[in-house]
Amino acid sequence: MRSARDIALFANTLRQDVIRMLVQAKSGHTGGALGTADFFAAMYYAPILNYKPSRPKWIERDRFVLSNGHICPILYATLARVGVIPLEWLNRFRALNSPLQGHPNRLDTPGVEVSTGPLGQGIGAAVGMAMAARMDQSTRHVYCMVGDGEMQEGAVWEAIMLAGHQKLAGLTVFVDRNYLQIEGETEDIVGLDPLKNKFDAFNWDVMEVDGHSIPDILHASMWAKNNSRPTAIILDTIMGKNVSFMENDAYWHGNPPNEEQAARALVELEKIRKEI
């Protein structure tokens, strides 16, 4: 387990990578990528995930599925920084012929477990992966992230129902609960609260944690691994975290920074870095 400081520095690196990637691409989803950087640092760098960067197809690896695939800039930055893909690829996000597609493509990018994009599909695939692990009597664990807006898709609840009924203990789902979607606040559009109660009602174990506290995320993940039912960890996050003018603004769901905004963002992120 790496030190809290190292993990925090890693998260800061990821945020800077995201800004650079998106300003270069002139396209992409900034807010969710920044908001989940601490989670991704915990998952891949602490690491929570049991994997081998040089062997992305290792059969017994833990799986991580990004069901809200549009925040893939953070996944790509993470995969580059842990050595699964070349760092150089980050310069070609969303470009023609690029190995880093606008939404994750498992056939182009090592480390992407399943191509996602249309919301509500990845969590179902994660359920299937957890079932396969159980059929194989394997201890490998399946982790999945879903967006909170994504949970308006009925297919998500089909997956949750099935996993709960089947007591799929080898599955842990993290919710990026930033309370925002394209049109604004989730609770104004189609409210999800009380979300914790919903998971409980579907026979899952569930915990709410500060999505920017790496120790809390690590603690919750360990708790999840020991549960005998599928587990949901609701991450209380701020969209656009650590860039002051992006925080909590639905505009940044699907827009990239321009040159000037990127420069300001990087200054702020460097300042935070020095304080770590």
Next chain:
Amino acid sequence: MKELPAATRDGFGDAMLALGKAREDIVVLCADVTESVRVKAFEKAYPKQFVATGIAEQNMIATSVGLALSGKTPFAVSYAAFNPGRNFDHIRVGVCYNQANVKIVGGHAGLMTGPDGATHQMLEDIALMRVLPHMTVLAPADYWDAYQLTEYAAHIKGPVYLRLGRAKVPRVHTKAYRFFPHQLDVLKPGKGAVILTTGSTAYRALEVARHSKLKQHNISVVHCPVIKPLPEIQIVRLAKKHSHIFTLEEHQMAGGFGSAVIESLVRHRVTTPITQFGIQDTFGESGEHEDLWGKYGFGQLHLVQQIKTLFR
């Protein structure tokens, strides 16, 4: 046709039973219709290889994708109206874009679903599935065909759509029949005109060609079990050897098998005239199989009459 009529769903169910025994990687998922799509026996025999998804066809496919990407060979089974009707996006992205080894089984396709009526009579599934990249589309004609196409689906790597029907149909093959993936299935050699059919209408095509009013014209009857990838060279050859092609399918005329044939012949600049028989841009309704076929243009006498006009 000496053996008793049987449904393509029966051939499928029996093949799955054998596959489940032979291969541990085979997993069947079903959205609450095990008896009617003939996988109940599989569920009982191999419970560890069976997943009841409940009435949730979208998640059935999503879960199948996860299983396939973990090394399993899942067969996702429900009625064609819902599978692919309801979960097209999941099939498009989850299965095809991922090139996941998922076999989608669409039962109760066509009018022959019968009394349940239009909502359960899927007439658009071939069109939906054949436009997807990386998808193989199979439509068996009878029990023996269904049995072997099921085995074929399990054998090949990649997405497969298998179209099955509810009704018992006369067998057009004997047990000795062997399916070959890249060949057309000549049910009745002939010349002049050919009825080119797929799936459930194969037996009707034979009855029509053998009818007393058409017998003397020695019409060929050819079944095409693999709609995608379409055996284009074979179809072009067939077209060049005949003076008229009739396509016949239990599916909308728009976008189905007949459309695929027409596209192929135009692409190859083959000018053999074609007449399409299929559902004419309408939904079905409640009724019994043969009565519905009679009403919607698949009756034997009606087809004989239509074809006979060519020979005047």
